[in-house]
Amino acid sequence: MTDAARDHALKYLALMTLSVLFVMANFWWQGHDGFNLWDEGYLWYGAKQIVAGEIPLRDFMAYDPGRYYWSASYFMLSGDTGIISLRTSVAVFQVLGLYAGLWTISSALRKGNCYNILYLCIAAVTLMAWAYPRHKIFDISISMIIVAGLTYLLQGPSARRYFLLGAVVGFAAVFGRNHGVYGALASFLAFVWLRAGAPASRSLWHGVGVWAAGVIVGYMPVLAMCAFVPGYLDAFMDTIVFMLQQGNTNLPLPIPWPWTVGFGTAGVFIETRWFLIGTCFIALIAFGVGALVWIFNQKLRGRYVRPELVAAICSGLPYSHYAFARADVGHLAQGIYPLLLGTFIMLAAGRSRFIRWFSVIAIAFLSVFILADWQPGVLARTKPGWEKVTVSGSTLSMDPSTAEAVKLLRDLTARYAQNGRPMLVLPFWPGAYPLLDRQAPLWEIYALSPRDEKFQRAEIERIKKADPGYVLVFDMPMDGREELRYSNSHPIIDDYIRSHFEVITNSVGGALLTYKSVDAGETQ
Helix, strand or coil: CCCCHHHHHHHHHHHHHHHHHHHHHHHHHCEEEEECCCCCHHHHHHHHHHHHCCCCCECCCCCCCCCHHHHHHHHHHHCCCCCCHHHHHHHHHHHHHCCCHHHHHHHHCCCCCCCHHHHHHHHHHHHHHCCCCCCHHHHHHHHHHHHHHHHHHHHHHHHHHHHHHHHHHHHHHHHCCCCCCCCCCEEEEEHHHHCCCCCHHHHHHHHHHHHHHHHHCCCCCHHHHHHHHHHHHHHHHHHHHHHHHHHCCCHHHHCCHHHHCCCCCCCCCHHHHHHHHHHHHHHHHHHHHHHHHHHHHHCCCCCCCCCHHHHHCCCCCCHHHHHHHHHCCHHHHHHHHHHHHHHHHHHHHHHHHHHHHHHHHHHHHHHHHHHCCCCCCHHHHHCCCEEEECCCCCEEEHHHHHHHHHHHHHHHHHCCCCCCCEEECCCCCCCCCHHHCCCCCCCCCCCCCCCCCCHHHHHHHHHHHHCCCCCEEEEECEEEEEEHHHHHHHHHHHHHHHHCCCCEEECCCCEEEEEEECCCCCCC
């Protein structure tokens, strides 16, 4: 082994060691804190159903299949389908994402600098702080992997590297088709940047063709499912048609611009936090547009720009869509990673040591401050009323409202759905099914959007066949929008439940409704 090869191997080993240590420390600190019946339950249910032999999208509502098969693979290897096993599978994927992010940043560091490890540790703290919410770490990690793939290409364009980047983009789409779109857009911007100001060349089109072949190879798992899994292609196309009918990729929220903060109303810490969050949204636009214009201007002037910085900037604008499609903290976190990587790359390449260290420490501190109010490890240790509850054989600490919801679900199941009888929970708690080790009696386990009559009639037939012992309906207006209240978004199913099940309770301002089957146990 040559000295250069040995140095590279040691560098990769050091980066992997840092990634493993930071992810393990984070898991040790808060891996048993918090529980989410909503989105985390959505992921947990899907992974468990794959182990049970079902197919995502075809047999139950789901994201693209990659994340489910990843988690289900870990389930089968470990022999455990519990919530901690799910979180462990996510953490393993997080190691890959953090490694990709640290590798990209390390490419901008001066060789032999003894401060490199400290710099990367501060970067790792920042990247870990923004890893929220926990069940979206797949998406967060993929964004860093795509930036790393672009960096690898731009460092030395070749047919092999075009192909590898295409394979990364295609495989990212297996976990989320939006990542395929973002990765393709980022790749296109990088291709244009490579050729900007240069004479026309066939090599670009050859590279794009090789990249496209890589995309096909990376996306082959989904293509194979469409070709060989009965019913999957129809289900896949139905999700695309439904998204086009909706006209958006998510339920939009108002953007929390910094000038919308109600200063003097909520306290200095909360107001400062939301001011910084709003500033991050501005930074996404400035980085996504301003930095993109800058790198093209530099290229046309014949000035050198670091390839890893170009990669981050080309990814910035596509991934900013993630944040603005639903402008809350969780989606901001999923769209901010190209900006974070680009900032650390620029600071690493800067000449002023004082500015570099002051800035990276400030970014890490502000990141921890911003996200502290959402990290379950912080909340479990600072908020009153958190309880210890056993879930799938593991003890979790959870907030009082979630603990109360778990108790309610278990009580209802013990009274009206004994001996494995199905139950129906609508529309926001898909985690109820894996919590209670039940299969959902309908396809749409997470009902966020209105559905047409044909769809609702089909769901009613599934409910009839399953014969659930009880039904729980959380009839609240999502985001305060009355059209998203379940009784308004799914009126035919709601009417069926009201006419075929007996009311048990009506609580929480009339939003939490429980019903039992006529042949289920007596109310107590």
